[in-house]
Structures are given as C-alpha cells and as structure tokens.
Amino acid sequence: MISLSILNTRRTLDATIVIIALVIISADVLAATLRHHSVIRDDVVRLGDIFTDAGKYKDRVVLQSPAPGRKLVLNVQWLYRAARTYHVDWKPLSKLDQVVLERSTVLISTDEIIAVIEDGIRRRFGKDEKFEIELDNQVLQIRLPGEAIPSVQIQRIVLDQRTRRFSALLVGGDGKSRGSRMTATGRFHRIVQIPVLVRRMRNYEVIERSDVRLINVRADRIDLNSLHNLEDLVGMSPLRTLTADRAIKRDDIRAPVLVNKGAMITMVFRTDRMVLTAQGRALQDGSKGDVIRILNAKTHKTIDGTVLNSSTATVKPLDRVALR
Incomplete structure (x- = not known):
C-alpha cells in the first residue's frame, strides 16, 4: 500500500511539472517581440508599430513619424524604457536590439517637376512655345507620404525675361504634409525648330527635301541669321561645303x-x-x-x-x- 501511495504521488508531481512547463511556454509565446523594420503610414508612431502583442497600449502615440523617405532607428535603451513605461512584456536579448522606422513615401521625380514648370511657363508665353528648363538643383525631388495623392502643381511662379530666370513655389499632394512645399529656381530657354542637313553636302550639289530635317535647339545657341524655315533651304546650293546637323545661315547658301x-x-x-x-x-x-x-x-x-x-x-x- 505504501508503494502504491508513493507511485500516485510521483504521478501527481509529474503532471504538475508538465502543467507548469506549459504555462511557461505559453507565457513565452504570448510575450511581445520587436518589429525590427516597420513602415509607418501615418504622421505618428504608435506602440503597436514597434512591438507585436503590445497590450492595451498598442494604439498609444509614442513618437512623431520620420519625414517621408527618412528613417528613424530606436536603440535598445529606448526600447527597454518604452517597454517598462507601457507594461509591454519584452526584454532585450542583446544590446544590439533595435527597430528601424521608415515613413512610407511617394516620390515626385525631377522629370515630373521639370514638366510642371515647363507647362507653367508655356501658359505665360503661349501654348505653342517650347522651353528647356535648367534647374539650379538638378536632383530636386519631392517626397510625399505614401497615402498622399502623387501630384505636384505650381502655386506661384515669377519669371524674368531679361535674365531668363524663374522661381516657382511647388505644392505636392494636398500641400499639408511635411516637405510637400518647396521653391524651385533656375533658368528657362526658348526652344525653336531649325532645318539642318542630314548629310555633308558640297557646293555643286542642290539641296533636296530628303536632304533636310528639322531639329529642336535652344534659341540662344544659334546665330540670329540662322534659317528657320525648311523652304529656305530646299532648291538652294551650299556656298561652301556644309556638315550635317548644324544651323545654316543665309550667307551659307545660294541659288544653284x-x-x-x-x-x-x-x-x-x-x-x-x-x-x-x-x-x-x-x-x-x-x-x-x-x-x-x-x-x-x-x-x-x-x-x-x-x-x-x-x-x-x-x-x-x-x-x-x-x-x-
């Protein structure tokens, strides 16, 4: 009888140990873990963006989110203090533990900005005009929050025709987020079409329509006497040998x-x-x-x-x- 009692006691003890182990394992499973890389889609960072299973404070705002396109690194000291403050069941495994917060981003490229500025200048001078835009900052970009409308428009533009300089206030998206407003400065150059030869031609040849094509060039890069009409070339002869793809002046040609x-x-x-x-x-x-x-x-x-x-x-x- 004594042996049977001892056996039952041992079975009860073993069962208790198993139950305790399961409780410990369950506690480990339910403990919070780090979101080592978290993409933020709001202007603020909440506790749940940093920890999984953050508990009842998961929606608590703890930080301002990084600017669009920027990152913020939270080190182990900050994480430990936050876990204790908001009763999050987390402890660091290493002093290297960290969380990288990145703001979701929509990028307005340099080419898109140039196109908008060119359109704004063309509205001032005439829709048929063409311009080349030369930005002072040639890598100018606008970074908007990921949830913003990916658009950019000109709120105000100032043009100086003498110096051909411009200053444009740009607004990205709804203009309410950080970094969505900026000023772009630079120069604008009028583009004109001129006829050029498609091949080298000598003075005894007669220029035919197939020998000529139109190209776009900056108006400030051609001579005032350069020809602008294709008809001015066809049927004429070079006064001297002319090379291809170069502006042609009136005194470069003559009748055959x-x-x-x-x-x-x-x-x-x-x-x-x-x-x-x-x-x-x-x-x-x-x-x-x-x-x-x-x-x-x-x-x-x-x-x-x-x-x-x-x-x-x-x-x-x-x-x-x-x-x-």
Missing part, C-alpha cells in the same frame, strides 16, 4: 550655279525694236539673277551680264556696245 566659270554663253541685249547677241566666256560662276563678268569671244572686251539660265545672260544698255 547655272553658269560655271569658263563656260560659253550667249549674251543678249533686247529692246522693243532689236535684239543683239554675242558669244562670250564666263569669267566666274553664276546663279540665276547673279551679275557676272563675261569675256566677249570676238572683241575680247569684258561685259557685265545677268544670268538668265544655264546658257544665257542679259546685258544692260550701257554694255551693248561691247557686244559688237
């Missing part, structure tokens, strides 16, 4: 050469009553309408003639005697 130096042409003097003609040799190249020097083949006198076509030049009354 109809009479080459040394060519034999007919000189004509015409009135209502008579027509005098003579053969001569061109002493210089000439396009239609050009006045060139011509040597009379018979008298060897030099005459000024206006090129009419590839074989004819007209002579003024003062030079008609030289035809004889």
